[in-house]
Amino acid sequence: MASSSASFAKPAFFSSTSSSSSSQTNSKFSALSFLYSTTASSIPITSIKLSRHSRRFTIHVNNVLKTFDPSQSSVLTPNVDPESSALGLKPTILVSEKLGDSGLQVLREFGHVECAYNLSPEELCSKIASFDALIVRSGTKVTRQVFEAAKGKLKVVGRAGVGIDNVDLQAATEFGCLVVNAPTANTIAAAEHGIALLTAMARNVAQADASMKAGKWERSKYVGVSVVGKTIAIMGFGKVGSEVARRAKGLGMNVIAHDPYAPADRARAIGVDLVSFEQAISTADFISLHMPLTPTTNKIFNDHTFSNMKKGVRIINVARGGVIDEDALVRALDSGIVAQAALDVFTEEPPSPDSKLVQHANVTVTPHLGASTKEAQEGVAIEIAEAVLGALNGELSATAVNAPMVAPEVMSELAPFVELAEKLGRLAVQLVSGGSGIQSVKVVYRTARGPDDLDTRLLRAMITKGIIEPISDSIINLVNADFTAKQKGLRISEERVVVSSSPELPVHSIQVLISNVGSKFASAVSENGDISIEGKVKYGVPHLIKVGSFDVDVSLEGNLILCRQVDQPGMIGQVGHILGDQNVNVSFMSVGRTSRGRKAIMAIGVDEEPNTETLNEIGSVPAIEEFVFLNL
Numbered sequence: 001m002a003s004s005s006a007s008f009a010k011p012a013f014f015s016s017t018s019s020s021s022s023s024q025t026n027s028k029f030s031a032l033s034f035l036y037s038t039t040a041s042s043i044p045i046t047s048i049k050l051s052r053h054s055r056r057f058t059i060h061v062n063n064v065l066k067t068f069d070p071s072q073s074s075v076l077t078p079n080v081d082p083e084s085s086a087l088g089l090k091p092t093i094l095v096s097e098k099l100g101d102s103g104l105q106v107l108r109e110f111g112h113v114e115c116a117y118n119l120s121p122e123e124l125c126s127k128i129a130s131f132d133a134l135i136v137r138s139g140t141k142v143t144r145q146v147f148e149a150a151k152g153k154l155k156v157v158g159r160a161g162v163g164i165d166n167v168d169l170q171a172a173t174e175f176g177c178l179v180v181n182a183p184t185a186n187t188i189a190a191a192e193h194g195i196a197l198l199t200a201m202a203r204n205v206a207q208a209d210a211s212m213k214a215g216k217w218e219r220s221k222y223v224g225v226s227v228v229g230k231t232i233a234i235m236g237f238g239k240v241g242s243e244v245a246r247r248a249k250g251l252g253m254n255v256i257a258h259d260p261y262a263p264a265d266r267a268r269a270i271g272v273d274l275v276s277f278e279q280a281i282s283t284a285d286f287i288s289l290h291m292p293l294t295p296t297t298n299k300i301f302n303d304h305t306f307s308n309m310k311k312g313v314r315i316i317n318v319a320r321g322g323v324i325d326e327d328a329l330v331r332a333l334d335s336g337i338v339a340q341a342a343l344d345v346f347t348e349e350p351p352s353p354d355s356k357l358v359q360h361a362n363v364t365v366t367p368h369l370g371a372s373t374k375e376a377q378e379g380v381a382i383e384i385a386e387a388v389l390g391a392l393n394g395e396l397s398a399t400a401v402n403a404p405m406v407a408p409e410v411m412s413e414l415a416p417f418v419e420l421a422e423k424l425g426r427l428a429v430q431l432v433s434g435g436s437g438i439q440s441v442k443v444v445y446r447t448a449r450g451p452d453d454l455d456t457r458l459l460r461a462m463i464t465k466g467i468i469e470p471i472s473d474s475i476i477n478l479v480n481a482d483f484t485a486k487q488k489g490l491r492i493s494e495e496r497v498v499v500s501s502s503p504e505l506p507v508h509s510i511q512v513l514i515s516n517v518g519s520k521f522a523s524a525v526s527e528n529g530d531i532s533i534e535g536k537v538k539y540g541v542p543h544l545i546k547v548g549s550f551d552v553d554v555s556l557e558g559n560l561i562l563c564r565q566v567d568q569p570g571m572i573g574q575v576g577h578i579l580g581d582q583n584v585n586v587s588f589m590s591v592g593r594t595s596r597g598r599k600a601i602m603a604i605g606v607d608e609e610p611n612t613e614t615l616n617e618i619g620s621v622p623a624i625e626e627f628v629f630l631n632l
């Protein structure tokens with residue numbers, strides 16, 4: 001039950017949390033038991049409405065809203081006593097964009113809420129120092145200036161939605177402000193909007209509507225295309241993509257998907273084939289985009305990729321505008337490669353009113369409405385209200401997106417190992433070949449310390465961060481690493497192997513193994529079929545010490561080229577020469593081999609990223625059998 005304490009001090013990021021293992025049915029049962037135990041004694045119940053939002057339930061009893069979290073086995077209320085409001089001890093919450101009523105109701109029960117929409121940046125800065133929490137959607141820019149103006153008062157920023165690109169996370173972290181989001185409640189709305197755009201585009205609904213309203217009756221002009229039996233490629237098979245896939249199946253479409261990191265079994269379960277990027281774009285009649293905007297996906301749809309598409313393809317984008325080169329899309333529409341496009345998102349929002357893309361006759365547009373259904377906005381509002389109140393009350397938040405504060409003494413000891421862990425994760429994921437889907441990762445810590453003397457949560461979180469961040473727009477930290485890994489179907493198991501080394505060091509070495517995947521670099525695969533790399537900290541710097549079965553010794557800085565070659569003299573010189581010719585500075589080199597004259601691995605650290613021609617030149621050295629370029 002609700003505690004009577006009035007404190008809502010700085011979030012205690014390291015407080016323990018219980019995990020939700022109950023099934024949905026058990027949770028509903030618990031929710032009802034909770035309801036019974038808290039209300040049956042005195043209040044006659046005239047109406048009950050139970051609904052599930054993510055892992056929590058909301059229960060309207062006699063039209064009064066209560067929330068219940070099965071993992072907490074108690075009512076989800078922050079540590080705020082309503083009576084203390086008279087003393088001004090309730091948290092103050094600023095809501096700067098329209099939020100669903102249910103969420104506002106939850107917030108108002110436990111805090112002083114002020115809704116102030118359409119604030120200018122200056123107005124937001126002048127108000128913010130009076131608030132413990134700020135809740136925004138995508139329209140409010142929460143900049144460094146906002147955190148500075150908050151003068152340490154602001155404890156939590158809640159993003160009522162998925163994307164947190166409008167919040168300066170670095171500044172939030174520096175100012176000790178937690179940022180939480182609501183990643184699940186608008187998934188269905190976005191998927192439904194994708195399907196709405198697909199069918200509206202195929203049947204020219206928007207164009208025909210505009211024509212009729214202009215007094216015309218143009219039946220032959222707006223003959224559409226049917227979707228049944230057509231192939232749709234889902235690019236990004238995550239939460240939204242998989243829901244679009246399900247719905248497209250229901251429309252009788254043949255569904256294929258491309259997602260280098262999605263588990264194949266999740267796709268198979270709904271009858272979807274995971275295919276390569278090239279296969280997806282070259283065979284589809286419709287292409288629906290659901291990948292995050294990352295450095296890899298930025299403008300991934302460009303002149304080159306459009307030229308490889310089937311002529312007359314139709315494109316839907318409810319993800320992020322930046323994944324498309326918009327000028328290239330206009331060219332592809334003009335040339336007829338792309339017959340039509342339906343877009344909810346744009347590189348710049350709002351786009352300029354005279355944008356050629358927006359004005360194009362074959363383009364259907366909506367103003368970023370993917371999440372805008374009443375249901376999604378209510379769900380998002382409750383999800384964010386709970387997350388913000390929980391954070392104000394010091395709960396460990398499952399949807400936190402920025403780094404928590406780490407105790408300085410823990411951090412100073414673990415710092416080099418934290419960097420090693422992230423780099424090993426980052427390196428391991430780059431060795432996976434596309435299309436395989438990572439499901440199972442094992443981390444082996446070799447240490448002289450006893451099991452109670454090493455907390456691996458931070459290291460595990462950093463390995464998870466290294467694996468997931470390059471392939472998604474998720475921001476991973478100690479708080480959300482396990483949650484995000486689980487959500488992405490990634491199992492991370494850990495093993496400690498006690499070795500005789502200095503107990504002064506928390507860890508002797510860390511090995512990362514990825515099972516059941518193909519590798520871009522076959523030599524990274526160990527005898528038992530796993531991609532395997534191992535690293536240690538030497539002189540305070542993370543080093544790679546093993547790749548597959550080959551010993552190497554290179555510091556993990558800058559970029560790395562791994563080559564497998566026939567062990568013979570002159571190899572270092574040849575490759576060094578090619579790089580030198582292109583002004584690429586080699587920072588280190590190391591060769592590891594199985595036995596003399598047989599196979600060897602050469603690891604080359606380079607400060608600059610070599611261009612494709614240089615890499616191809618390295619690849620064409622006759623003794624080099626395979627090579628891979630890795631960003632650390």
Ligand SMILES: NC(=O)c1ccc[n+]([C@@H]2O[C@H](COP(=O)([O-])OP(=O)(O)OC[C@H]3O[C@@H](n4cnc5c(N)ncnc54)[C@H](O)[C@@H]3O)[C@@H](O)[C@H]2O)c1
Nearest residue numbers: 190236237238239240259261290291292318319370371471
């Ligand atoms: N229009 C809207 O209002 C609206 C609403 C919700 C979400 N979104 C956007 O939709 C996108 C998807 O959201 P989600 O909740 O499904 O996220 P998600 O993280 O669940 O799914 C994203 C998927 O993309 C995959 N991916 C990463 N890199 C890829 C690549 N290079 N090629 C193909 N796939 C790749 C990831 O493996 C992941 O499975 C995000 O960009 C999100 O911001 C928009």
Ligand SMILES: O=C(O)[C@H](O)COP(=O)(O)O
Nearest residue numbers: 137138160161162163371
């Ligand atoms: O990131 C999101 O959740 C969507 O793009 C929706 O954003 P919105 O809150 O501005 O509707």
